[in-house]
Amino acid sequence: MTTTAETIVAGDGGNRLNKQVKGWPGWIALVAIALVALIIGATRSSGPLTDDDRLDGISQRLACPVCDGESVYESQSPAATGIRQQIKALIQQGAYSDDQIIQYIETKFDAKTQLVPKATGFDSLVWALPVFAGVCAVAGLAVAFRRWKMSPDTVPTEADQAIVDAALREQGDE
Amino acid sequence: MLAASMNGTVGHSILLVGLVCATFGALSTVYGIRTHDGRLLRSTQRYAIGVALAGVAAFAVMERAIVQRDFSLKYVQTVGSADTPFLFNVTAIWSALEGSILLWLVILVGYTVVIARRFRKRLDDPLVAWALVVMFVVCMFFFLLTLGPTDAFARGAEGITSGPGPNPLLQNHILVLFHPPILYLGYVGMTVPFAFAIAALITGRVGERWLTETRRFALFAWAFLTIGILLGGWWSYEVLGWSGVWGWDPVENASLLPWLTGTAYIHSVLVQERRGMLRVWNLTLLVSTFALTILGTFLTRSGVIKSVHAFSNGTIGPYLLGFFGLVMVVSLGLIAWRGDRLRSPGAIDSPLSREGAFLANNVLFTLFAFVVLLGTVFPLIVEALQNRTIKVGSPYFESLSIPFGITLLFLMAIAPVLPWRKASGELLRERLFWPAWGGVVAIVIPLIFGANGLAPLLAFGLGGFAGGSALRQLALATRRQGVRGLLGRANGGMIVHLGVIIVAIALVASTSYTHSSRLILETGQPAAYAGHTFELVEVQKFTTPRSTGVRAQILVDNAKTYAPAITTFTNFGDNIPTPSVRNGIVNDIYLTLESGAKAGSTTAAIKVFIKPLIVWLWIGGAMMVAGTALAGFPGKRRRRPTEPTSAPVRLDDLPQEEPVNA
Structure with a gap:
């Protein structure tokens, strides 16, 4: 049976160990393992893409020319089915990159079928505006925190101050 | 009669x-x-x-x-x-x-x-x-x-x-009975907090009391909007035949927009209730949420945007646009009029505080809503200004949603352990240690099973981190209060967080690691793909009073037969695919029948999708709903529910709490 003093000592030891584990060495080990795991995962190859995987990737970037807001990948219309077959045939030829296949499809259907807006000209606004808004938001937050830091939370009135002074006097008397 | x-x-x-x-x-x-x-x-x-x-x-x-x-x-x-x-x-x-x-x-x-x-x-x-x-x-x-x-x-x-x-797609699955009414319960429910926000502005009683009184209505509407969106994803998965749950279609985006601002609101309202701050912000979020329901309806019901979901044959557009304008003018006018009473009495002392995290969360949700709205209306802007057409589709939204998702998961990991006012570095090191190890485990386990790619692994890691944080909070609460530790806004909210994390991980996994292949099957000759076998049993014809079609019986892994079909609705003529899905805890096997299949034929072309973790989307969704319900119950009471928790109470609130004379 342990005495109370021994229990306190054991408890202190446990707390100290807990503190040591959660100290900087523990965190450094944690970050190191996470980084190594992420690097292994990021550099690990998933193997060559199959024709069907490439077909899915390309058809997800193209709008079905006769549908209401569906991609070639999603649509079950005969037009989308036909485009998928054409893409697959081009992939199987093995001579074209994904971008070349998309360009070919766009030329053939004479339509702007890409679902990814270009990053040039007026269209680039759709990419730039979110970045601009993000920068504004971060700057706004920084300004707000700075202003909050400079201005005190609440300004005590004279009445508040009198209550505090009285309480301090009472404490002093005791 | x-x-x-x-x-x-x-x-x-x-x-x-x-x-x-x-x-x-x-x-x-x-x-x-x-x-x-x-x-x-x-x-x-x-x-x-x-x-x-x-x-x-x-x-x-x-x-x-x-x-x-x-x-x-x-x-x-x-x-x-x-x-x-x-x-x-x-x-x-x-x-x-x-x-x-x-x-x-x-x-x-x-x-x-x-x-x-x-x-x-x-x-x-x-x-x-x-x-x-x-x-x-x-x-x-x-x-x-x-x-x-x-x-x-x-x-x-x-x-x-x-x-x-x-429409044939609306007579193909039982979910048509549930998805639209449930979604509308959420969508329309946002009118209630909006009505009280306007009332608070008109009466000048812009303190915290009206917030606490409408809290459950806001939660109720948010919960139904969440269920509605998830059921929409499930329906899309079960009916449309492309194996996805979310296509960033304008109608889907119209339901997501108020959800994003509504989610921001149910977080930032806590800061106002606790500290009396962010009054203008909360009112703006409520007005935005309601206005976005009207704007979304205008975009998808007026014919200005083409969508597979849209009903675009009416003259409703100018009415909705006019009403949207009225809502904005009246709301912003009232906020400007009440500007003097809306000034917050407090200050956020440090970014490393609970309220600082809520503010960051709000900025992220609002920015995300801006991105979704911009992508949805940008083709209209281009057409109006430059008289040409462009398309903005899922690759745009997906690429921009990744940084938001990653940052939100990080915030979900940090925020629950932060105290109000200010946190020290030591306190964070202490409280975040084991949740962070949860994140490491969530990276290492998928890595052992062959996962790759920086973005998905980072998402898994942050998901594990955030999950650890939420579990830590729940463990502390239940240790103190027993089962009651699961009730209340903070603890129910942690269960919602766990649901969101599960949904996020399932979405990342199913987007990053889906594989598909087109197989041409012959009866009696099993084909192998992704560790499974698929054997054509027969191709049958079926007829109903409104449709005809063909159905292929496919034996999967020599165990059970699945029957993807193509249905032709007599009154429409379109071929509608009906996928057949084998649900599993780790993977779904999703089968669709390719066009050209003939009844009695000994061959059929099918497409096989291997979809990881899909079932966890619905499990996570159920947890979000359960958590919201638990958040609606009163937790540990410190004050009367209608009493503002913020220290400063503006004197201008007090006389007007009195009802008018009878």
Whole structure:
């Protein structure tokens, strides 16, 4: 049976160990393992893409020319089915990159079928505006925190101050 | 019994009665407030009941007309059919524009009468009275729509004895019965907190009390919007045949936008209740959430945006745009008018605090909403300014949603352990240690099973980190309070967080690691793909009164037969694929039949998708709903529920809490 003093000592030891584990060495080990795991995962190859995987990737970037807001990948219309077959045939030829296949499809259907807006000209606004808004938001937050830091939370009135002074006097008397 | 051809006249009459009730309800309530006539204000409930009865009756008459196939009505000629089965005949009411506005109306009048009933003892309180005025005005607008541009009871051409029935995609799955009404319960439910926000601005009682009183309504609406969106994803997965749950379609985006601002609101409202801060911000979020429901409806119901979901044949556009403009002008005008009372009395001491994290969360959700709105309307802007067409689709939204998702998961990991006011580095190191190890485990385990790619692994890691944080909070709460530790906003919120994390991980996994292949099967010769075998048993023909089709019986892994099909609806002619799915805890096997299959043939082409963790989307969704329900119960009480927790109470709130004289 342990005495109370021994229990306190054991408890202190446990707390100290807990503190040591959660100290900087523990965190450094944690970050190191996470980084190594992420690097292994990021550099690990998933193997060559199959024709069907490439077909899915390309058809997800193209709008079905006769549908209401569906991609070639999603649509079950005969037009989308036909485009998928054409893409697959081009992939199987093995001579074209994904971008070349998309360009070919766009030329053939004479339509702007890409679902990814270009990053040039007026269209680039759709990419730039979110970045601009993000920068504004971060700057706004920084300004707000700075202003909050400079201005005190609440300004005590004279009445508040009198209550505090009285309480301090009472404490002093005791 | 009511003659079938009377449906139109009766429907119009009922809608007119509803419009009159809503108009008189609004006018008499305003008059009662102006003249301090308590007796008049207490009679408001009668108008609310009148409005509700009219809305429900109009919906019932239209439902009856469709079920009894009253082809004298133009709307029934559009969505009705002699061959549609009973279930899809019932749901046909919300399968096109006019009926969907009726559905909106019936839910709106339901909320109106619930508000009148819930606050029946305080109908003479100006705050409640003005909130009811706003509800009545919104009801008036929707009654006007149903009598004007979306007149479901208009007479159709003579001599029509059948119609095409609802869109084939809307008569292909049981979820058509649940998804639209549940989504609308959330969408329309956002009107209630908006009405109280406007009432708070008009009365100048912009303190915290109205927030606590409408807290459950906001949570209720948010929960139903969440369920509705998830059911939409499930429906898409089960019906559309492309194996996805979310396509960033404009109609989907229209439901996501108010969800994003609503989610920001249910977080930032905590800062106002606790610290009395962010008053303008919270009001703006509520106004935005309601305005986005109207704008989203305009975008998808006016024909300006083409979508597979959109009903784009009406003249409703200018009405919705006008109403949206009115909402914005009135709301922003009121916020500007009450600017002096909306100044927050406190300050956020440090970014490393609970309120600092909520603020960052709000900025992220609002930015995300901006990105989704921009991507949705950008083709319209280009067309209007440059007279050319462009398309903005899922690759754009997916690439931009990754940084938001990653940052939000990080915030979900940090925020629950942060104290109010200020956190020290030591405290964070102490509280975040084991949750962070949860993150490491969540990276290492998928890595062992062959996962790759930086973004998905980072998402898994942050998901594990955030999950650890939420579990830590729940463990502490239940250790202190037992089962009661699962109740209340903070603890229920942690269960919602766990649900969100599960949904996020499932989305990342299913997007990053889906594989597919087209297989040409021959009877008796199994084909192998991704560790599974697929064998064609037979190709059958099937016929129903409204459709014909072919179905391939596929034996998967020599265990069970699955039957993807292609259905041709006689009245439409389109081929509609019906996928067949083997659900699993780790992977779903999703089969679709390629076009060209012939009954009796010994070969068939199928597409096989291997979809990881899909079932966890629905499990996570269920946890979000359960967590929201638990958050609705009172947790550990420190103060009366209507009492603001913020220290400073503005004196200008106090005298006006008194009801007006009887």
